[in-house]
């Protein structure tokens with residue numbers, strides 16, 4: 173007989189969680205809003221607020237003063253709706269189908285129109301307030317500059333006229349070229365507000381600010397340009413519980429393929445964090461855990477659900493104690509070779525958020 177487990181049976185607490193510093197998140201928005209000069213800062217909250225968790229992040233950003241929230245997919249509207257008025261939400265991918273356009277009208281959220289076919293689809297569905305993305309050189313989504321004079325474009329009720337920078341994290345001529353094309357677009361299409369800068373673009377100065385900026389990564393602790401490094405605070409801290417403590421003897425190896433061999437007796441801990449959680453194998457023999465002031469190196473290979481760490485630096489730690497993965501984004505990106513964006517969005521569902 174299979175025993176019936178009621179649906180309501182609570183799951184015991186997880187041994188893995190992502191601590192979100194909501195004060196740091198609010199402070200980062202406030203700092204980016206101030207750095208945006210005369211413009212107001214919005215927030216990119218796509219991909220579940222870059223993995224931080226939209227349900228938690230959006231109310232914090234709202235209470236800090238944010239009024240413009242950008243998601244990528246229509247499926248992401250659900251996570252943000254109910255937390256802010258629908259007219260504050262923009263969907264970057266735009267209406268790819270009639271269903272998308274009908275959903276935008278029913279939900280009261282703004283589609284970002286990215287092409288003439290999307291503009292026609294939106295107008296045929298009944299139209300209304302929308303944003304318009306113009307491509308000024310990234311050649312990703314966006315209306316080509318040549319289509320700005322099209323009569324369809326002229327019939328749109330554009331709130332935010334936006335464009336997106338390809339290389340704002342570098343000092344290259346493309347930034348200025350995109351900025352000038354964006355200004356040209358502002359002269360060609362009637363709109364209520366204009367927006368160009370992502371996080372890195374905010375640091376490029378007033379020419380790039382317009383009426384609204386759209387930081388993403390810097391809200392969540394990333395510093396895509398040096399200028400932001402001193403201002404932005406870490407927001408997300410991966411925390412894992414020690415499931416088992418072991419005493420190794422000299423010559424004992426750790427983990428798959430025995431890539432670490434103890435040179436002397438040592439104490440190690442096994443934590444519930446692995447590559448299935450987004451703590452990738454690139455951290456093997458390289459990652460660091462933190463506890464108090466101590467640094468606890470990762471030993472051997474990271475496996476799917478577990479990592480082994482050296483507890484020599486914190487002899488007081490035992491089973492059930494929590495330690496923190498060293499995950500300050502700018503440093504973690506340098507150490508791992510992953511981008512600050514990947515590091516955050518990798519963190520998977522098994523984290524309690």
Ligand SMILES: *Cc1c(COP(=O)(O)O)cnc(C)c1O
Nearest residue numbers: 216336370371372386387388389
């Ligand atoms: C993701 C995104 C942003 C935010 O970019 P960051 O580099 O994370 O600040 C802004 N605008 C658009 C259109 C985006 O897709």
